Amino acid sequence: MEQKLLLFDHVVVLMLENRSFDHLFGYLGKGEGLPPDGAVNYLKPGDTTSPAFHTRKGGDFTSVAQGPSHSLKQTNEQLYGTTRVPVGTPATDAKLNGFASSFRTSLEYDLKRQPTESELQQVMNCFDPVQLPVLSTLAKEFVLCDQWFADVPGPTMPNRAYVHAATSQGYTYNAGWKPKFTCDTLYDRINATEGMSWRVYYHDNNDVLELYPDVRKTPQNNALFESNFLNDVAGDRLATYSFITPAFIGSPEQPVNSMHAPADVRPAEKLVADIYSALRAHEPVWQKTLLIIVFDETGGYYDHVQPPKAVSPDGIAGLTEPAYLVPFGFDRLGLRVPCMLVSPWFEAGVDSTVYSHSTIPGSMIEAYRLGKFLTKRDKGAAKLTDKYLLKNGERTWRSDTPDVTVPIQPEAMDLMQKEMLAGSVYLDPHPESRNEMRTRDIRDPQHAKQFIRTQVAKNLEHYFASRGNGKVGETLSAGNQAAAPSVSASRIDELKASAGHRHPRGVRP
Known part of the structure; x- marks a missing residue:
């Protein structure tokens, strides 16, 4: 078979936290945003006599208490109106009518009182594009994937595991970030391939290091984001594959920039702008780098699109110990999240292919010839290979890529x-x-x-x-x-x- 030439020497993935597609881009006017008449959830799912919460233009920079829950149990309620959903329940049964009800449960726990209706409304609020000028500009000017789904209808750790290894080996919860996974990862495939390299840029938490201690590392594999990323771009030293983790823990000098509630979302806008602007400022690197900006899961915020069915990656059932966990068969994806493919080789457009986080390792393995797929999930996932990663002789270099304007940042107190x-x-x-x-x-x-x-x-x-x-x-x-x-x-x-x-x-x- 004829070897096709790669369009990119470098792929950079920034995985942010906890926002749904509708929550960020429902009013963007591009891709499948909110229905023309909006959407509604009732406090008691399906009960039109209970208080109604409509989608509303205008998102909240910070959240009430700790924000909506995004455990498997609460995501079940958001999707189906009940926390206990039998394994094998069709994804098409999801009515997406339990977001307000689920948020009430979270706020009652956090606030130790009944939440007000104005507080509950936050889960249905969706940002005006002017509130998020960086993300909105990139979404409008490059490729917006409007059918990209989390791999697990649950929280951060298992979904991050899928972008690294196309499985969470039965985990549907964060488990205190203690699991030490034994599966192969994308990094193992890169290590085994001559001429390929990887690097993780971290602010505080480093999920690759924590979850995959057996991955072979070098002194170059893990680096603090500050100064290192910008210097690597300026010096044309990017690895084949780079993964950036945002700051989960904040300080006056470095606020939380992950977008994880309850933190302010605006520092994440600055992080995206810093990465994009660094690449764009160094044209030789910009020409050979694909930037993927994606979110791990929805964080419990409203989205109106049913997640599709999926194949179990490895036949491992969802853990049911500790006892508060609910069963899961990994036979359906999580909710829809924003994803943008940013490169000067791409015209503005919408890609409505059904993707998930496993698309990333699957595409890297296929396009860069890194050996066999990791699991059935990345093997079966739609790939970015032919559309975006390989040269087709038809693309032209854009000289009109946009500047981005960083919103005013939260300031330290005077x-x-x-x-x-x-x-x-x-x-x-x-x-x-x-x-x-x-x-x-x-x-x-x-x-x-x-x-x-x-x-x-x-x-x-x-x-x-x-x-x-x-x-x-x-x-x-x-x-x-x-x-x-x-x-x-x-x-x-x-x-x-x-x-x-x-x-x-x-x-x-």
Whole structure:
């Protein structure tokens, strides 16, 4: 068979976190976004007499509490309206009507109270393209894959496992990031092929290192993203395959840029812009590099497209221990996530082929002749090979690739903001809690905002429960419900019910 020439010497994959296609691009006007009339979920799935939550233009940069759940159990509810879905249930049975209901479960656990309807609305909110100028520009100007699905209807770790190895070996949950997988990986295939190389760029967590300790490594295989990626691009030293993990843990100097709720999404926009702009600024590297930007899973945010059926990668059933896990046969994919293929060789377009994360190792193995496929999943997955990775003599170099504008980033607090934060402790209804030391370790604006809002809400709740009597308010307690940034009627009722009962110091929320 005639050997076709590769279009790219380098493939760079950035896997971000926890956003659905509709959530980011439902209003983009490109690809299969939201239906013209929008979509709705009822608080009780399918019950039109319960509160309705419609898709709405305007996403939330940060989330309430920890954001929507994305465990297999809660994703089942989002898809089917119930948490227990028998193995073998057809993917076509999914009605995608349980997002609001699932979010209520998450918020009740996080907030220790009943969430408000405005809080529940977040799960259905979808970004206006102007809110995400970097991602929206790249999605409009290059190839947008609008039928790319997570491999597991569940959380981060098993889905990241599929981009590395086309299987999670039965794991449907994060398992504390402790599994040590024994399967072959894309990196093993690259190691076994002469002239091929790989490199992982990480900010903090390095899932390849954690999950696959047996993969043979060299001093060049794992590098901090800061300075190393930019220097490798500038020096034309990129590996054949590069995988970039974002920052999951933030600091004032380096905020979380993974897009994982509840963190602000705007630092991820800057990360994407930094990667894209570095490549574009060095034309010899830009011409021979494909950038793939993809999300691991939906994070529990609404999407309206049914996931398709799938083949089990290795016949391993989903784990059912610990006991809170629910069965799964790996016979259907997870929900739809955004994916963009970015290269100056590609005209703007939409690719509606059904892809999943296993497409990436499968395409690399096929196009770069790295040997046999890893599992049945990457073997059967649609490939990028013929459409994008091989030269066809028809593509022309684009000189009109766009600049991107990074949105204003969340900033560290200034002196006045720090004073306001410290002063907010004096709103606390309980005198023993009015200590500025409580705010000493709060350094980022998001945390500070939540703290101040909680102090305000707490003050108002005690005011209403005590009818404005501060001395009475000091004695009230809502031990069953943690204080939160929004005023809660149920907390007020509990505070009222505690009137007349003295409580030991240090136990009143």
